[in-house]
Amino acid sequence: MNKYVDVLLPLAMKGTLTYCVPSHLQSLLKVGARVVVPLGKRKIYTGIAVRLHSTAPQEDIQIKDILDIEDVQPIVYLHQLKFWKWISDYYLCTAGEVMKAALPSGLKLESETTITRNDDFDGDTLDEKEWEIWQALKDKSLRIADLQKSVKGNILRIVSGMAEKEVVLVDEILTRNFKPKTIPYVRLTEAYFDEQRLNRFFSTLKRSQKQESTLLAYLDMSECAAALTLHNRSLLKDVSKKQLLSHPNASDTALKGLKDKGVLEIYDVETERLKTQVQVEGIGQRALDEEQQRAYNEILNAWDNRDVCLLHGVTSSGKTEIYIHLIEQALASGKQVLYLLPEIALTTQITTRLGRIFGDKMGVYHSKFPDTERVEVWRRQISDHPFPIILGVRSSLFLPFDNLGLIIVDEEHETSYKQQDPAPRYNARDAAIVLAMKHGAKVLLGTATPSLESYHNARSGKYGLVELTKRHGDVLMPEIIIEDVKELRRKKLMKTPFAPRLMDEVRSAIANKQQVILFQNRRGYSPVLECRTCGWTPRCQACDVSLTYHQSIGKLICHYCGASYDIPMACPNCNDTELRDMGYGTEKIEAAVKACFPEARTARMDLDTTRGRTAYERIINDFQHGKTDILIGTQMVTKGLDFDRVSVVGILNADQSLNVPDFRAHERTFQMMSQVAGRAGRRGKRGLVILQTRQPDEPVITQVKENNYQALFENQMEEREFFHYPPIYHIINIYLKHRDEHVVAEAAKQLASMLQPYFSGDILGPDRPAVARVQRLYIRKIMVKVAPNLNTRSVRRTLLAARDNLLVYDYYKTVNVYFDADPL
Ligand SMILES: Nc1ncnc2c1ncn2[C@@H]1O[C@H](COP(=O)(O)OP(=O)(O)OP(=O)(O)O)[C@@H](O)[C@H]1O
Ligand SMILES: [Zn+2]
Structure with a gap:
């Protein structure tokens, strides 16, 4: 029997901890199940059992026992543990940090200190404050935090004194965050499931008519007569409290009265919280047009000898239709599909679009959902009827899949695929490729504006490459007009944030019952x-x-x-x-729009207007159904959205992203501008885009105007090669943070000089980043450029060792040092 278990905890510590499995639990424990373990003197955690073995660890360590097993069946598959390991290796963090990000909170237990009164003790000898606490605990145990609400002052010390005297008991109980949702149901009690007894009871009810009619309503709804005749209580039909109370003759007070008399009882039924999608009859999938069919075939061919294929198709070319056909094909061969989206804003439309076709075959997983729903999706995926399709944002990579055949990464160029903070700082697009490899699954990356990384991989033959150059239905790409804001200002023609031409176009669009999107990538007023x-x-x-x-x-x-x-x-x-x-933020633009176009109905979509769970849905639906004329927004409005009537798009300030000190500034600007332009004129008439800039001669502005991705690619690749940037070199950033600027500056210098011999010219910094202090911590950054011929494994080892060497010094011990691999 395996006496020991290595447990992974959701903490930033390295490796796992070994615990002893008490003999009565040994036969029950499986790898991938959760166990409850003590840590330190008082803490209790839930960890994942990652290895069972019989090798006793070094003798001088005292091994603790696990306290309990939470799951009979594993909740994490073995291949998921391997995937977590890959993420922690590649992104230079701990497996515990990956676990923390991977599992919804409801699957991680929290330990809280709870105080209980020791009733063996009589309260006579207590002083005043102690007596107050004693009284507060009269009926129930309380957490210290709750106790504090009824007893004033600092009670921690008093409680610990009382605990020492054993007047109160301190223990750590596990609270389960995930409580299954229940619905109250009503039924006849066992005692009254008897015709004679029931009749006798009715005769006592003459004076309370309401109770009589409520009971009669219940008996009718539950088809009680039949059950009584057959003497089988389990034949009673389920009647929820809500159903009963919706009966015109039933009332809540009467129901309470019947309950008190012991005739009816209320019991809870667990419900599945998940709202599944409803398939719409007769929708089915649409036939691909000729171009799309060619692309579809080319993708399948590319997968014959490669696992990853890039679909580069202009905006509104029908990439989503192609995904739908590929999903259909994967399902037909009995495989699961993961459809990744970069942002919640986008899931609204795509969920509806896919939901109508795939109905309850599709599960949706995203961060605006309450944790309880995420737990339910997780549990569903390890049940024997998992969702065949999961649609979700980056964290859905971590869901359990047992038969994954296809991953679609929509808008693959999107920066929100990368997690910035906290660790693991992973890129879901790249991690998806590794996940697919572990399952033998295929990957499709789709976008109108590929990242340089993916396009480079496609051009060099590592990925398949399929292109779509025309919009569906022979709609033309939008016409893009450049407005030189500097010139207009000089001529005193810019009286508002909108160029005169933009003003005219917006006005006529609204007059013609068309819609407008205005893009300003900054929230707030100014x-x-x-x-x-x-x-x-x-x-x-x-x-x-x-x-x-x-x-x-x-x-x-x-x-x-x-x-x-x-x-x-x-x-x-x-x-x-x-x-x-x-300067202008979206709020100020909104105010200007209202002043300039008082006749228009406007809406604003940015972080501030989309905090609620359904806010996106409302804004997008209103716009889609023509309830708003002008939609103002940040980059949220630029991607993937599909509207019928947008004839004009205004890009209010193209320079903002262009002037960021980042080697990706041109690439980002191109992507953002082309994406938002792509929202215009998707049906019928050609759309119009007005692009306002102070730098009309920048090559990237021309590239956007001509929709010339090739030119952007060639031109940027030259720079990237010359300056040793991705996709040729890999970048790993090292961040150091500390309260004391002097300490962090010294530490950064020390670390950089330790790495110098290994990387020589390819190490930049330490530098003060553009924002060099956040939340009172001073920041320094070292950029390491990893040449393509270096062994990345040994690079990582060198970096980790250098950090360890730095943190040995007392002076630097409290510096927070972390890595960001492939930063965006
Ligand atoms: N084969 C088809 N039959 C009918 N309608 C189609 C077809 N292909 C595309 N469409 C319609 O054309 C519009 C654009 O297609 P879709 O949204 O799939 O483009 P996309 O390439 O994903 O665009 P973007 O890159 O902007 O997200 C959609 O409204 C879609 O319903
Ligand atoms: Zn601040």
């Missing part, structure tokens, strides 16, 4: 407030950035730490009371 006299601007106290003015809530907000500040009455520097707002 990105900077400035004192008119001395130029002072309010900044965050915890971060090294200026605050964004949000007019709707009348506050200044830090977009890095979320802190909010009141708007100063006067400049603290010179006392001038006039602060002016500089």
Whole structure:
């Protein structure tokens, strides 16, 4: 028998911990099941059993017993554990951090300290404060946090004193976050399931008519007569409380009365919370057009000798239709499909589109769902009837699949596939390829604007490449008109944030019952407030950035730490009371739109208007059904959305993304502009895009205008090669954070010099990043460029060892050092 188990805990510590399995649990424990284990003196955690064995660890360590087994059957498959391991190796973090990201919280138990009164003790000798606590615990155990609500003052010390005297008992209980959802049902009690007894009871009811009619309603709905005749209580039909109370003769008080008299009882039935999609009869899939059919065949051919294929198809070429046919084909061969989307905004439309075809075969998994629903999807995937299709955002990679045949990565170029914080800082597109490999599954990357990485892999033959150059239904690509804002300002023609041509086009679009999308990639009212006299601007106290003015809530907000500040009455520097707002955020654009086009109905889609769970859906549906005329938004409106009546798209400030100090600035600008332009004129008439810029001569602006991805690719690849950037080189960034700027600066210098001999010229920094302090921590960054001929395994080992060597020094021990592999 295996006496020991290695347990993975959802913590940032390295490796696993070994525990002893008590003999009565040994035959029950399986790899992949959750176990409850003690850690340190007081903490209790849920971990995953990753290895069972009989090798005793070194003798001097005292091995603790596991406390319990949570699952009879594994909740994580072995291949998932291997996938977690790959992620932690590649992205230089711990497997515990991956576990933490992978499992929904409801599958991880929390330990909380609970206090219970020891009733063997009589309370006579207690002092006043102790007596208060004793009284508060009269009927129930309480968590310290809850106890604090009824007893004032600092009670921790008093409680610990009482615990020492054993007046109260302190223990850690496990609270399960996931409680199955239940619905109350009503039924006749066992005692009254008897015709004679029931009749006698009715005769006592003469004076309470309401109870009589409620009971009669129940008996009718449950088809009680038949059950009584056959003397079989299990034949009673299920009647929910809600159903009963919707009967015109039934009432809630009467039901309570019947319950108190012991005639009816209420019991809970667990329900599946998941709303499944409803298939629409007769929708089925649409036939592919000729071009799409060619692409479809080419994809299948490409998969004959490669696992990954890139589908590069212009906006509105019908990539989604091709995905639908590929899904159909995978299902027909009995395989599961994972459909990855970069953003929740997009899932709304795609869920509807796919739901109508695949109905309840499809499960949806995303971060706006309550955790309980995510647990349900997880449990469904390890049951014997898992969803054949999962549609989800990046974390759905971690769901259990046992028969995966196809992964579709829609909008593969999207940066939101990359998790920024906390670890694991993984890219779901890249990890999807590794996941597919472990299952022998195929991958389709789809986009109108490929990332340079994917296009390079396709051109070099590593991936298959399939292109679609025409829109479905022979609709032309939109016409793009460049407006030189600098010139217009000089001629005093820009009186609003909209060029005169844009004003005209918006007006005529609205007059013709068409719709408009205006793109401004900044939320809030204005990105900077400035004192008119001395130029002072309010900044965050915890971060090294200026605050964004949000007019709707009348506050200044830090977009890095979320802190909010009141708007100063006067400049603290010179006392001038006039602060002016500089630059445009979506709020200010919305105000300008209302002023310029009072006849139009407008909506705004950005982080601030989409916090609620259904907010996206509402905004998108309203626009789709023509309830709004102008949609203003950040990059959320740029991708994947499919509307019928958008004839004009306005890009209000193309320079903003162009002037970011990042080697990917051109690539990003091209992608964002082309994507938002692609929302225009998707049906029938050719769409129009007005692109406002101060730099009309930038090559990337011309590339967008001509929809010339090839030119962008060639031109950018030259730079990337020359400067040793991806996709030729790999980048691993090292971040160091500390409260003390001097310590972090010294640590960064030390670390860089340790790495210098290994990477020589391909190490940049340490530098102060653009925002060099966030949440009171000073930041330094070292960029390591990994040449294609280096052994990446040994590179990783070198980096990890260097960090360990640095952190041995007492002076640097408290510096937080982490890695970001393939940063975006
Ligand atoms: N074969 C087809 N039959 C009928 N309608 C189609 C067909 N192919 C595409 N369409 C319609 O054309 C529109 C654009 O297609 P789709 O949304 O699939 O394009 P896409 O390539 O995914 O675009 P984007 O890159 O902008 O997301 C959709 O409304 C779709 O319903
Ligand atoms: Zn801040």
